[in-house]
Each structure stands twice: as C-alpha cells, then as structure tokens.
Amino acid sequence: MAAIDMKNIVKKYGDGFPAVNDVSIDVQDGEFMILVGPSGCGKSTLLRMIVGLEDITTGDMMIGDKRVNDLAPRDRNLAMVFQNYALYPHLTVYENIAFPLRLAGAPESEIDQKVREASKTLELDEHLERKPGNLSGGQRQRVAMGRAIVRDADAFLFDEPLSNLDAKLRGQMRTEISRLQKRLGITTVYVTHDQTEAMTLGDRVAVMKRGVLQQLASPRELYENP
Numbered sequence: 768m769a770a771i772d773m774k775n776i777v778k779k780y781g782d783g784f785p786a787v788n789d790v791s792i793d794v795q796d797g798e799f800m801i802l803v804g805p806s807g808c809g810k811s812t813l814l815r816m817i818v819g820l821e822d823i824t825t826g827d828m829m830i831g832d833k834r835v836n837d838l839a840p841r842d843r844n845l846a847m848v849f850q851n852y853a854l855y856p857h858l859t860v861y862e863n864i865a866f867p868l869r870l871a872g873a874p875e876s877e878i879d880q881k882v883r884e885a886s887k888t889l890e891l892d893e894h895l896e897r898k899p900g901n902l903s904g905g906q907r908q909r910v911a912m913g914r915a916i917v918r919d920a921d922a923f924l925f926d927e928p929l930s931n932l933d934a935k936l937r938g939q940m941r942t943e944i945s946r947l948q949k950r951l952g953i954t955t956v957y958v959t960h961d962q963t964e965a966m967t968l969g970d971r972v973a974v975m976k977r978g979v980l981q982q983l984a985s986p987r988e989l990y991e992n993p
C-alpha cells in the first residue's frame with residue numbers, strides 16, 4: 768500500500784483547462800518523491816491538494832488506506848515545510864520545535880522528551896536556547912523539520928524550499944535535506960522547478976507539463992531515457 772496514493776486527480780479552477788489533469792502517483796512509504804516541471808504546470812496545486820489546502824475536482828487522494836478528499840488539513844497528519852521555514856523569531860529553537868505540541872496541549876514531560884529526541888536527530892541539541900535570527904539557513908531548515916518530526920507526521924511536504932537561496936547555500940541545503948530524509952525514513956513529496964534538484968534528491972521524479980504527468984521514474988531512468 769502506498770503511503771500517499773493519488774488516483775486520477777483532476778483540478779479545475781473555474782471552467783478553464785484543468786490545472787491538474789488525471790494525475791496518478793503512488794508515493795511509497797519512506798520514498799522521496801519529486802514533483803518537477805516548469806512554472807504553471809500544476810505541481811503546487813497538486814501538493815496543496817495532498818495537504819488539503821485545495822479542493823480536489825475529481826479523483827481519489829489516499830493517505831495510507833484512508834480517502835482524505837474531504838478531510839481538513841489538520842486531520843491529515845502531514846507536515847508542510849514552508850519556503851520561509853515559518854519560524855517564530857522571538858521564540859528559542861526549543862520553543863519553536865515544541866510549538867505544535869503546546870498547541871495540542873501535550874504534557875510538559877512529553878514535550879521535553881520529544882523536543883530533545885528530535886533535536887538530537889537533527890543535531891540541534893547544542894542550539895536549543897538560540898533564536899532563529901542567529902542560526903544558519905541550514906539550521907533554520909532543521910528547526911522547521913524538527914517541528915514536523917515532533918508531530919509524528921506521516922509525511923513531509925516541501926514547496927520549493929530552496930528557491931530563495933543563492934547557488935552555494937542551495938547545494939549545501941540539498942545535501943542536508945537528502946541526508947535527513949534518509950535518516951528519518953519519512954515519506955516526502957518535494958516540489959521544484961529545478962532539474963538538478965529533482966535529479967539529485969529524488970528516489971523517483973514525477974515530471975509534469977501543463978497539468979499532465981509526463982514521466983514517473985527514478986533519476987537514473989530519466990538520465991537514460993530523457
């Protein structure tokens with residue numbers, strides 16, 4: 768059973784040409800799936816339908832064995848990692864990671880245990896008292912992922928997380944995201960328009976064009992059969 772199974776997904780805005788046109792993608796448990804294609808091809812729309820921020824016109828969106836078409840975002844147990852990392856500047860790293868647990872009313876002992884565990888995994892345990900403004904881009908990204916980890920999310924979803932960075936930092940972050948994803952073994956869907964990013968990060972790459980899925984293959988297969 769796929770972790771996230773998109774079946775014949777269609778999205779129409781108004782009565783124009785579908786933004787997403789009969790797309791089926793089976794994201795396997797622990798897989799790093801890339802959605803790639805030029806601006807306007809429908810990749811953000813598809814990601815937003817996975818998270819629940821956009822209604823699905825037709826098709827089935829399955830998370831595990833559950834059809835989630837009509838579930839609110841908060842009931843899907845997915846973690847969107849935003850481009851700007853969405854960290855609270857006035858809170859420490861510890862409090863930023865703890866935030867979703869506090870919202871959920873978790874007991875202090877559980878919060879402490881989960882935050883310490885996550886920060887160890889993410890190698891942030893020496894920075895817990897710092898504030899986001901004093902962290903590197905890579906560290907900020909890890910805090911954002913930490914916040915997702917403590918929620919025990921079923922998957923990470925990234926929408927062009929590196930597109931605002933310069934080339935050097937982008938390369939570093941790419942390596943970092945890839946390493947962390949493998950270590951955590953968490954199912955990941957990652958949207959980018961950047962071919963290099965797609966080919967270096969993904970276990971598989973879904974290539975989209977004008978709302979249609981053109982190819983779904985590993986980077987190796989895509990190199991050999993472009």
Ligand code: ADP
Nearest residue numbers: 780781786804805806807808809810811812813
């Ligand atoms: P991408 O993420 O690949 O750049 P999008 O998913 O943002 O593509 O957009 C796919 C298509 O849907 C585009 O033609 C875009 O103009 C259209 N679109 C996206 N969002 C909306 C919206 N809220 N209302 C109407 N059209 C939209």
Ligand code: ADP
Nearest residue numbers: 849851852853854855856857858863866899911
């Ligand atoms: P600031 O003055 O720090 O830029 P805003 O005025 O933009 O903050 O904040 C608008 C809303 O967004 C606030 O209700 C705040 O709770 C929320 N917010 C601000 N910063 C963040 C963040 N880094 N992550 C998530 N939500 C935030």
